[in-house]
Amino acid sequence: MxxxxxxxxxxxxxxxxxxxxxxxxxxxxxxxxxxxxxxxxxxxxxxxxxxxxxxxxxxxxxxxxxxxxxxxxxxxxxxxxxxxxxxxxxxxxxxxxxxxxxxxxxxxxxxxxxxxxxxxxxxxxxxxxxxxxxxxxxxxxxxxxxQFFMVVMVVAPFIAAGVGICAYLFSGQAVKPIERTLLMLRRFVADAGHELNTPVATIEACLETLRDPHKLGEMSEDVLQIMERASERLRHLSKDLIVLARIEDPEAEMMRTSVSLHQLTDAVVSELVPRARERGIEIVMDNKVEANIYGHHESLLEIVNNLVDNAIKYCDTNGRVLVSLDQKDQNITISVSDNGVGIPADSIGNIFDRFYRVDKSRSRDVGGSGLGLSIVKAAVERHSGSVSVESEPGKGTTFRVTLPAGRSGTFEG
Ligand SMILES: Nc1ncnc2c1ncn2[C@@H]1O[C@H](COP(=O)(O)OP(=O)(O)OP(=O)(O)O)[C@@H](O)[C@H]1O
Ligand SMILES: [Mg+2]
Incomplete structure (x- = not known):
């Protein structure tokens, strides 16, 4: 093609x-x-x-x-x-x-x-x-x-051949990004299909069990719980896919407003504290500045939510998560640190790829589909910011998101 x-x-x-x-x-x-x-x-x-x-x-x-x-x-x-x-x-x-x-x-x-x-x-x-x-x-x-006419006619096929060869070679360079995008799209569709397939297969198996009263016996409650988890995974996955598609769409109009990162991180943390407590994890806030940013509220919420969610997910019991805000010149840095499992050095380069998970079974157990950090990266890029990660396996991980406070970024509005 x-x-x-x-x-x-x-x-x-x-x-x-x-x-x-x-x-x-x-x-x-x-x-x-x-x-x-x-x-x-x-x-x-x-x-x-x-x-x-x-x-x-x-x-x-x-x-x-x-x-x-x-x-x-x-x-x-x-x-x-x-x-x-x-x-x-x-x-x-x-x-x-x-x-x-x-x-x-x-x-x-x-x-x-x-x-x-x-x-x-x-x-x-x-x-x-x-x-x-x-x-x-x-x-x-x-x-x-x-004679002039003859020269023009004789030279024409050579010019056509030369131009054709050059155009074919240069168009090779021009279509390379299209080729890469098509490949990425194919991989993305295959991965998304695979991710959707697992919970659907689980629900189908459960339905099969529910239809056969002999098989069901005392398992009915377990079967319902399994179905609930599978449908929760589907819901989570479809929501992440929609969010990612919207943030990555350069045509999508996203209203920018002045957002208080202080309030935003507070809101995210308050919502996640009960889940962290359930697992015996403490969340500490260290907001040094009253940072305001001109950006898209929903995308900023996705950034903080995904980072804190990961920090809780990949911490063991009695873990500690630190969320802090800092400002230097016109740049605001949101840092999320944990003392959890950490990320092996050879995986650091891949964690922002869609559907990438270091430990698939652990991520699945905690309901992860590997889209969270892709959403973070896309949202940060649309705000003309940058994201970095430092991690040591067994000791913990720190994500730092730096965003320009002024009216930059590519959001419409
Ligand atoms: N704080 C962290 N500590 C250790 N590993 C992490 C941390 N954050 C991310 N990772 C690793 O990076 C992978 C990708 O993270 P990402 O947030 O994209 O996916 P997920 O958390 O598995 O799923 P989702 O966010 O879609 O629910 C994770 O599966 C995990 O292996
Ligand atoms: Mg995540």
Missing amino acids: VNSIRIKLALWFVCMVMLLYSVDSIASMMVFKVSLMRSVDVGLEDLIAEVRPSVKVVNGHASLEDWSDEAEGKPILATVQLFDTTGKAVEEYGPEGVKQLHNGTLKIRNEEKSLRSMFSKIENDGKQYGYIQLQVSTRPQDDAIE
Whole structure:
């Protein structure tokens, strides 16, 4: 598919370049022809000026007989003609021309050659005696124009081939990001399908058990709990997918407002404290600043919620989570630290990938699908911020999110 896009792009490019080449060649040929004819006309003007004084008026008629006597024996390259006042040719010298008064190019019938012709009145003391006309063959100029045309035609296929090869190579570079995006999309769809499949299969198995009263027996409560957990996983997964799609969509309009990070972290922590207590985990807040940020409230909430949720999830009993806010110049840093299981060094580079989990079974047990940190990364990037992580297996992890406090970021609104 990508290859056919490359070929189409290359063909379009070749067509466009060849169209421009044709227009340019036609324009150049016309300019070339006009300038050639202009130079012939200048030559004719000079010749008329040279011959004109030799025209004698004898008995009220113009004549070039004296001039022809003088020119006898010398080669006459142009046709020299005399016309009376009615436009009738009366004398002609040199190569045979067309006996017709004309300024410009004359095509000779049944012959491939053409003539350039120019005439001028013969006047003396305000009285007109006829016309003098000079004609020359334009064969050398026609040959030059024909050669020009031949060069244009011969060069055209080489230009088309060269442009086609270059366009194909460059389009390879241009479609690389598309190729990468398609690959990512395919992987994402496969991973999402896989993640959805597990809870659906669990619910189906439970339904099967519920349908068979012999199998069910005393297990009914367990089966219902398993179904509840599976449906909770589905709900969590679909919510995360929707949030991620919305945050990553550059077209999505997201209203920015002034958000108090102090209040926001307070709200998140208050909501998560009961769950932390259940597992014997203590959450400590250390908000050093009353930080306000111009951003999208829901996305900022997702950032803090996912980081604190992870800190609780990946802490063992009696663990401790510290949430703090700090400001340096125009940058606000939200830090979430825990003394939990930590992340192995070789996994740190992958934790922001969609559906990536260091320990799949542990994450599944706590209901994780591996989308939380992808949401954090996308939301941070839309606020033109950055996120970093430090971790030591067995000792704990610290996530730091740095956001510009001013009106930056790419949110609409
Ligand atoms: N504070 C932490 N301590 C240890 N490991 C962590 C921590 N935060 C994230 N991780 C690791 O990074 C992985 C990815 O985290 P992420 O939040 O994206 O997914 P999740 O928590 O498994 O699922 P979800 O957030 O979608 O419910 C986790 O599965 C976990 O292995
Ligand atoms: Mg998470």
